[in-house]
Amino acid sequence: MGNKGGSGKTTLAINLGAGLSNIANSALLDADPQGSSIQWYQFVDQDDGVDVYQANGQLREQVSDLNTNYDYVVCDCPPSINAEQTQTLLEISDIVLIPVQPSPIDVWATIKLEEVIIEAQKSNQKLKAYVLINQLEPRVALSRMLRGALSELELPVTETALRRRAIYKNSVLDGKSVFDAGKLGAEAATEITQLIEEIIK
Ligand SMILES: Nc1ncnc2c1ncn2[C@@H]1O[C@H](COP(=O)(O)OP(=O)(O)O)[C@@H](O)[C@H]1O
Numbered sequence: 001m002g003n004k005g006g007s008g009k010t011t012l013a014i015n016l017g018a019g020l021s022n023i024a025n026s027a028l029l030d031a032d033p034q035g036s037s038i039q040w041y042q043f044v045d046q047d048d049g050v051d052v053y054q055a056n057g058q059l060r061e062q063v064s065d066l067n068t069n070y071d072y073v074v075c076d077c078p079p080s081i082n083a084e085q086t087q088t089l090l091e092i093s094d095i096v097l098i099p100v101q102p103s104p105i106d107v108w109a110t111i112k113l114e115e116v117i118i119e120a121q122k123s124n125q126k127l128k129a130y131v132l133i134n135q136l137e138p139r140v141a142l143s144r145m146l147r148g149a150l151s152e153l154e155l156p157v158t159e160t161a162l163r164r165r166a167i168y169k170n171s172v173l174d175g176k177s178v179f180d181a182g183k184l185g186a187e188a189a190t191e192i193t194q195l196i197e198e199i200i201k
């Protein structure tokens, strides 16, 4: 999930990992040296959710090991598309999700990213790439314009967008995903489930 800082990679990784762990044996690999997913995991007190691992120096081997033990391995990437971890993961992954916020600067950054991803798809032909709208606010003009702006991209944009919801922030400190956040997390859980259904066909 390569993208610049703050677009929602970690939030997405945590909740995708949690959502996938509801349907299959799933791991989350924190490949960002910042270690935000690992920090979240330190607050988690249930053991029936996603298993979280910190990336070691041998990312390729580590992912391959995890692949033999898990049905799904979700990776949280560093902010830079040029980071070694991101590059390696683009070479070996089946799916890359690029969260983008409703902001012109994010859209421009995504245009740059697209070139790198299309290049990566030439050598990793199984790699499917999707742009995902995150922090959508339906009543805000920039949000409404976003899908139009993104239609200029070659990469497909998922039909499912993630809304801007306080629960995505608030659940983190409780070591929870939106799936464990009860009623407050219900709508967020529904959109994450929809996203999973959309990309895992
Ligand atoms: N859909 C969302 N609704 C509300 N807040 C969000 C959402 N997605 C991300 N955030 C918040 O935005 C900030 C950046 O998200 P984060 O997942 O850390 O991005 P990244 O890992 O790409 O740097 C965090 O404070 C996170 O809680």
Ligand SMILES: [Mg+2]
Binding pocket: 009, 010, 011, 032, 036, 076
């Ligand atoms: Mg992060």
